[in-house]
Amino acid sequence: MPYDLVLKNGRVIDPSLGIDRVTDVAFSAGKVAALGDGLSGLKEKVVTGLIVTPGLIDLHTHVYWGGTSLGVDPDAFARMSAVSTCVDTGSAGPGNFPGFRKHVIERSTARVLVYLHVSFAGIYGFSKNIMIGESHDLRLMAARDAVEVINDNRDVIIGVKVRIGRHASGPSGIQPLDIALQVADETGLPLMAHIDEPPPSYEAVVAKLRKGDVLTHCYRPFPNAPVDGRGKVKEEILAARERGVLFDIGHGMGSFSWKTARAMMAEGFPPDTISSDVHALCIEGPAYDQVTTMSKFLPLGMSLTDIIAASTVNAAKAVQRPELGTFKVGAQGDASVLELRDGAFPLEDVRGEVVVAPQRFFAAGLVIAGRDIGTDAAPLAHAAE
Structure with missing residues (x-):
């Protein structure tokens, strides 16, 4: 037949x-x-x-279209970038996840998996005119609510998201990461941490991450680059990889630097996963989409097989979905x-x-x-x- x-x-x-x-x-x-x-x-x-x-997996996207100002339509994005699975990273928190599920995830042809934000409303204030770090106010850290929502939606929620840095967490510093790690431990799920400008430092964040957790924006520019002024990978980052922390590109509007990328590749530190961090403010540049982000690793000397692995099987392992990222019968x-x-x-x-x-x-x-x-x-x- x-x-x-x-x-x-x-x-x-x-x-x-x-x-x-x-x-x-x-x-x-x-x-x-x-x-x-x-x-x-x-x-x-x-x-x-x-x-x-195998179907490309974009490990860092924002596809809560209509529910957040940064969301893009997952099906339109999938068609433009040949992506079969969009992993949304923290667009929604426990307070607005039900709407994300009903109005976007369940209606999409593209598969949507989710790192649930530990902040109650996810990334709620992110546009051309408004930038409010959702981790600034510790009153929004919704640990109990997050655990409940995760337990009710384990078919699509594959991890916990938190954003840390001067812009994302501001006066709260690294404390939202500590709360998110407790949620991840309670639910037995991996965590994805965003890092922007200091404080806290890149080193302080990766020092707290566990085997299977993901540090996204791993090739970000100075300040808070993963390399020092001599182009050497910082010791805390080498130690984190050694214990099984995963390093993801998460290009976005501010998190991929050619200078950092050249240094990291020269030091033998390629990313584990390549992702676009596509959202409304970078889909028209500089990230554009997943295939454009993947293309940037060709002139960096990454092999064709390794680039594809970083967007298929490696990403499938990160989200603990072995049925994805492979042509196994x-x-x-x-x-x-x-x-x-x-x-x-x-x-x-x-x-x-x-x-x-x-x-x-x-x-x-x-x-x-x-x-x-x-x-x-x-x-x-x-x-x-």
Whole structure:
């Protein structure tokens, strides 16, 4: 019996399986059904010359569209960036999560997973004109409420979020992190910590994180860069990686610096995960989307396989969802189709430095739960139905 959908003759790169070869990927009943040559399907898509990966996971997004000022539409973003899973990081807190679930998560074709903010209303005051750090006021730290909401929504909540730094937590300093860590411990979930400008220091934050916790904005610029003035990785950061803390890009509007990235890569400290931190204030630059963020690691010398791993299997491990980020038979039937185009592509960081890259990824197709979603850039290659 033919499969429901087959992506034919693409360059399949799946770091979870150690695969990099031209072959077919088949889907049935919403799952990965087979990998191999000459597969046939009720619907077939020829993707010759394109890269086929397990569905991209953007580990840091803000997709509570309409419920927060920074939210973008998850389905529109997924189509423009070939992302099958958007992990929302703290847009909602326990006070407004029910609306996020009902009005966005349950209506989205793109899969939405959530790091629930420990602050009661999540990131509620973030726009072009208003910037209110939700961690400034310790009265908003809703530990009991967060535990209750997490326990009621473990199908979609995969962790706890907190934002720390001069802008995010201000006079509260590092205390919101201590509260969030208690929530994470009580619920048995990992934590994702945002870090912006000091205080507290990058080193003080990572020193508190545990195995499996995520430090996002890991390539941020000075001040609070992960490297010192000589370009050396700080000792506390090396110690954190050694004990299993994960380091995520979280590009956004202020958190990816070419200078920091060059130093970190030169020191042999690549990110564990690559994410866009897409939101309303950076979707038109400098982050744009996931494939643009991934493209920035090509001129940094990161291998194609490692870039894809950082957006698939590594992210799946971070959210503890082994059924994602892989083409293992029986896994979720998600796939991203990418074009790796040669040329001269200017890519800016958050401080305005531009690097002209000789290659760049473009979204060329998307499959979610075995369904051909296509992209806004192009339909999924060429149909042969």
